[in-house]
Amino acid sequence: MSVVLALVAVCVLAALGYAGGQVEGWRWIFGAVLPYLGIALFLGGIVYRVARWASSPVPFRITTTTGQQRSLPWIRQAKLDNPFTPAQTFGRMLLEVLLFRSLFRNSKFELRAGPRLVYGEEKWLWLAAMAFHWSFLVVFLRHLRFFLDPVPAWVAALQSIDGFLQIGAPEILWTGLILPAALLYLLARRLFQAEIRYISLFADYFALCLLLGLAGSGVLMRYFTKTDIIAVKQLAIGIVTFSPVVPASLSGLFFVHLFLLTVLLAYFPFSKLAHMPGIFLSPTRNLPNNNRAHRHVNPWNYPVKVHTYEEWEEEFHDKIVAAGLPLDKE
Amino acid sequence: MAETTPKLDELVQIDYRPPETPWMDTPVEFRRGTFCYSAAAKNLEYLGFPNPRDWQPSDEDWKLPENWREIILKAMEDRLKKFRSFRLFMDICVRCGACADKCHFYIGSGDPKNMPVLRAELIRSVYRRYFTRAGKMFGRLAGARDLTIDVLKEWFYYFYQCTECRRCSVFCPYGIDQAEITMIGRELLNEVGVNINWAVEPAANCFRTGNHLGVQPHGFKDSIDFAVDELEEITGVRVEVPIMKKGAEVLFIMPSADYFASPHYYTLLGYFLLFHHIGLDFTVSAYASEGGNFGLFISHEMMKRLNDKMYREAKRLGVKWILGGECGHMWRVVHQYMDTMNGPADFLEVPKSPITGTVFDHARSTKMVHICEFTADLIRHGKLKLDPSRNDHWNVTFHDSCNPSRAMGLLEEPRYILKTVCNHFHEMPENTIREQTFCCGSGAGLGTDENLEMRLRGGFPRANAVKYVHEKHGVNVLSCICAIDKATLPPLLEYFVPGVEVAGIHEFVGNALVMEGERERDTDLRGTPLVKAAQAEGDKEEPAHA
Numbered sequence: 001m002s003v004v005l006a007l008v009a010v011c012v013l014a015a016l017g018y019a020g021g022q023v024e025g026w027r028w029i030f031g032a033v034l035p036y037l038g039i040a041l042f043l044g045g046i047v048y049r050v051a052r053w054a055s056s057p058v059p060f061r062i063t064t065t066t067g068q069q070r071s072l073p074w075i076r077q078a079k080l081d082n083p084f085t086p087a088q089t090f091g092r093m094l095l096e097v098l099l100f101r102s103l104f105r106n107s108k109f110e111l112r113a114g115p116r117l118v119y120g121e122e123k124w125l126w127l128a129a130m131a132f133h134w135s136f137l138v139v140f141l142r143h144l145r146f147f148l149d150p151v152p153a154w155v156a157a158l159q160s161i162d163g164f165l166q167i168g169a170p171e172i173l174w175t176g177l178i179l180p181a182a183l184l185y186l187l188a189r190r191l192f193q194a195e196i197r198y199i200s201l202f203a204d205y206f207a208l209c210l211l212l213g214l215a216g217s218g219v220l221m222r223y224f225t226k227t228d229i230i231a232v233k234q235l236a237i238g239i240v241t242f243s244p245v246v247p248a249s250l251s252g253l254f255f256v257h258l259f260l261l262t263v264l265l266a267y268f269p270f271s272k273l274a275h276m277p278g279i280f281l282s283p284t285r286n287l288p289n290n291n292r293a294h295r296h297v298n299p300w301n302y303p304v305k306v307h308t309y310e311e312w313e314e315e316f317h318d319k320i321v322a323a324g325l326p327l328d329k330e
Numbered sequence: 331m332a333e334t335t336p337k338l339d340e341l342v343q344i345d346y347r348p349p350e351t352p353w354m355d356t357p358v359e360f361r362r363g364t365f366c367y368s369a370a371a372k373n374l375e376y377l378g379f380p381n382p383r384d385w386q387p388s389d390e391d392w393k394l395p396e397n398w399r400e401i402i403l404k405a406m407e408d409r410l411k412k413f414r415s416f417r418l419f420m421d422i423c424v425r426c427g428a429c430a431d432k433c434h435f436y437i438g439s440g441d442p443k444n445m446p447v448l449r450a451e452l453i454r455s456v457y458r459r460y461f462t463r464a465g466k467m468f469g470r471l472a473g474a475r476d477l478t479i480d481v482l483k484e485w486f487y488y489f490y491q492c493t494e495c496r497r498c499s500v501f502c503p504y505g506i507d508q509a510e511i512t513m514i515g516r517e518l519l520n521e522v523g524v525n526i527n528w529a530v531e532p533a534a535n536c537f538r539t540g541n542h543l544g545v546q547p548h549g550f551k552d553s554i555d556f557a558v559d560e561l562e563e564i565t566g567v568r569v570e571v572p573i574m575k576k577g578a579e580v581l582f583i584m585p586s587a588d589y590f591a592s593p594h595y596y597t598l599l600g601y602f603l604l605f606h607h608i609g610l611d612f613t614v615s616a617y618a619s620e621g622g623n624f625g626l627f628i629s630h631e632m633m634k635r636l637n638d639k640m641y642r643e644a645k646r647l648g649v650k651w652i653l654g655g656e657c658g659h660m661w662r663v664v665h666q667y668m669d670t671m672n673g674p675a676d677f678l679e680v681p682k683s684p685i686t687g688t689v690f691d692h693a694r695s696t697k698m699v700h701i702c703e704f705t706a707d708l709i710r711h712g713k714l715k716l717d718p719s720r721n722d723h724w725n726v727t728f729h730d731s732c733n734p735s736r737a738m739g740l741l742e743e744p745r746y747i748l749k750t751v752c753n754h755f756h757e758m759p760e761n762t763i764r765e766q767t768f769c770c771g772s773g774a775g776l777g778t779d780e781n782l783e784m785r786l787r788g789g790f791p792r793a794n795a796v797k798y799v800h801e802k803h804g805v806n807v808l809s810c811i812c813a814i815d816k817a818t819l820p821p822l823l824e825y826f827v828p829g830v831e832v833a834g835i836h837e838f839v840g841n842a843l844v845m846e847g848e849r850e851r852d853t854d855l856r857g858t859p860l861v862k863a864a865q866a867e868g869d870k871e872e873p874a875h876a
Contacts, residue, residue: 005471053421056414059630060670062737064499064507066765069739071692071703074710075746081765082739084692096503103503106428107761109437109791115342117437117794119761125428129503196427198348198442199451201473204425270464275504278422283415284505289739292696295669300412304631305378306638307537309646312617315538316547323548325616326574328646 006205010213017259021252031246038262045269059298064284089288132182135175146236180215217257344440358487360388363783369530376534381523398522405521419506420457429498438787446498446508489515493773495732517629529775532624541586541620550616553589566849569606578613584655585621585813594816596855600840608685618643621660627775634671651681652698658731658812665738669696686711702743715844723861725754727805730767731812751842756803762795772818793826807831
């Protein structure tokens with residue numbers, strides 16, 4: 001049900017974008033006004049979100065340790081899984097952010113007759129996540145060729161690496177295939193794995209469908225329809241130079257692509273997609289496990305009602321004496 | 331075993347297919363054997379907790395205060411402001427499901443609400459409804475729902491079906507820690523007087539007497555004296571255990587079960603032999619007579635209130651530093667909370683082993699050292715005279731306790747000790763040890779008998795791994811460094827793997843220690859006859875079962 005709703009929602013958005021490209025008075029809105037609004041919501045939203053998280057303090061250092069601690073000098077510390085210094089913690093975060101280290105640990109279990117529980121490797125989720133995020137990054141960077149004039153050498157180089165196996169013309173860009181494939185895997189997983197389907201919300205399907213719509217419209221434009229690249233570049237440069245122009249030759253499909261991107265930008269900070277900046281603030285990952293060496297200060301630490309030794313001795317005075325134990329107050 | 335406890339073949343008929351109804355429309359059913367009883371009013375009163383009354387979770391009416399919803403939401407807002415962890419973990423989960431099958435309660439029950447992701451959604455859905463714009467506007471479409479009595483009951487059921495073991499947080503790509511969410515969820519419930527007796531009574535006892543079991547000073551002294559007498563009987567050596575001796579170098583704090591429960595008690599004997607062996611100037615206290623801290627399972631405030639006794643007593647006695655015994659959640663508190671809550675301990679000195687001269691630099695601020703760190707250092711420096719063949723009747727495996735592994739990283743120290751003092755040691759499969767260790771299923775205050783079925787379900791993955799090494803290598807004892815483990819693993823293993831005992835690391839140390847002036851030992855510390863030298867030689871290939 002949620003997935004149907006999400007699909008319908010994205011289709012409606014796509015249709016809206018298409019309409020925006022057709023109606024004369026709307027082209028300016030969909031081609032310039034809304035993209036600016038989207039960018040503003042994206043940047044402002046991320047700042048707001050991060051600031052809001054950061055406004056709550058970290059009262060305790062609750063690192064999750066996933067390897068040997070630093071203790072005695074002759075015991076080998078797992079520096080990246082159980083960091084003790086800020087540099088080691090940085091290394092751990094780098095592995096987490098760039099290579100999804102924790103997800104790489106993923107396993108699956110099976111209950112067999114006996115009863116016997118067996119565990120196996122489960123790397124597909126990690127692989128799909130890596131494939132999606134990295135190809136998304138490459139696609140994003142490739143798009144810089146529309147926004148920058150002249151196109152920097154590294155952007156051109158990235159594109160030629162991406163298309164290193166030239167099949168026909170236009171050349172096939174790998175990321176353009178990997179990105180939707182990974183998204184489809186992630187969607188299929190939600191749909192066909194019973195327990196994942198059970199936990200999935202509308203928001204989960206919506207994000208996937210939106211990204212699929214965005215990628216799909218991009219793929220269609222590149223390989224199946226004619227797109228006026230010069231016009232696209234005019235629009236893109238117009239946006240970054242704050243002198244927007246909306247050329248007349250832009251296709252309806254381009255407006256679909258642009259509007260879905262606008263929606264993604266606006267939606268990003270206020271949804272679960274905010275996990276991207278969020279991971280950097282995660283207290284179980286971004287803190288060194290050096291609690292006993294460096295005192296962590298809790299800004300709201302407050303005095304609590306305790307049972308002092310004096311109260312204790314008073315309450316158990318006779319028993320302490322009878323047991324022959326020493327008293328503080330003779 | 332209670333009469334209602336299912337037989338093994340029934341228990342493991344686990345259906346992992348989720349129910350037909352969406353989880354928001356599937357109310358909780360309080361089935362006997364799967365939940366803990368409510369906290370007794372007298373305990374709540376003693377601790378000054380809200381809403382003391384007579385009630386049970388299976389009752390229709392929980393006798394909540396009129397404005398319970400406002401209380402909870404206000405407390406929630408407060409925690410969102412105080413804990414970045416909570417705020418962040420409410421926002422960034424993408425429901426990828428990597429954590430789903432990592433929870434021992436999910437593996438053992440098949441209940442989808444025991445998937446950490448869904449356990450967290452129980453509270454996230456309420457967060458969205460009252461604290462996010464999307465949730466206020468779009469309700470269920472945005473994954474939000476009203477806080478109703480049924481939701482509250484669900485929170486109770488599932489936050490007390492989480493042992494705060496943190497295994498899920500190892501696998502989460504964002505490090506979301508269900509233990510943190512459970513801890514805060516329990517704090518919220520606590521505000522309206524919804525809590526369990528197995529957590530609150532020990533806390534009340536500990537606040538009053540100094541330990542969870544409610545042992546008073548004379549009882550404490552008796553226990554220690556009894557251990558000293560027993561050690562003399564076994565070894566012929568009379569050790570000295572000074573109680574509340576001012577000016578001792580080291581204050582030793584252990585979980586109270588060590589001096590009041592079995593098999594913990596044999597670990598206690600091991601500690602005392604060790605301290606005598608090296609001539610440690612130490613003392614124990616009847617006031618700070620608890621290493622563990624059931625406050626951890628109730629609220630941050632209660633944790634702080636109980637933990638206070640440690641530094642307070644160390645200061646009063648004028649010791650130089652603190653040595654801590656074998657206990658799991660105790661070490662979560664000591665390592666990750668104590669210094670922040672009740673420090674700085676500037677009246678203590680940086681811990682230094684008086685025997686080896688090793689400075690425990692990694693504990694220079696908190697000034698408390700784990701006994702496994704201490705003993706590993708002694709062994710490394712050759713300060714212990716050991717005869718590991720005295721443990722030859724034991725074929726040992728090691729269960730990493732949740733907190734020392736995932737909130738500390740104490741992995742190699744106990745293994746180093748075990749491999750030195752025992753000749754037969756085998757690891758369980760790698761998905762079940764170290765940072766991936768499986769909980770005993772009874773931690774975080776859930777180790778009570780009325781909850782036995784759920785404990786067995788939660789302990790199933792652990793027991794299964796033990797069964798594997800029992801059958802493959804003839805392992806006959808599961809060693810661990812946690813008092814809750816020592817109390818709850820024996821019934822678990824009796825159910826799943828009869829014939830495997832449970833023991834602490836320092837029990838094996840005590841067995842192996844060759845004491846000056848000792849008489850020839852016929853039995854180990856728990857009275858099991860030793861395998862004689864000649865016999866042990868012949869048994870090398872296939873170690874004897876106890």
